[in-house]
């Protein structure tokens with residue numbers, strides 16, 4: 001089977017795991033002023049970027065003014081922009097629904 005068809009079959013196998021909701025793509029970027037701190041501290045700074053993004057998303061999502069639930073989040077770090085300059089940012093795919101306070 002060609003690789004493209006194998007990938008497509010893999011995607012279709014995983015579709016049943018998705019929550020029946022919309023998904024959002026949200027990006028958090030490390031401010032320019034903090035990028036020099038990554039020199040010699042990459043692991044710590046990237047960890048803080050992930051934690052900050054996750055904390056913000058979970059805090060807002062739990063608020064009843066937004067979705068009032070804990071969403072599903074998948075995050076990935078990019079350290080460079082399309083122009084290959086050092087530009088750390090975290091892409092997040094966030095579900096528009098989630099597990100509510102009563103566990104539903």
Ligand SMILES: [Zn+2]
Nearest residue numbers: 078080089091
């Ligand atoms: Zn990116």
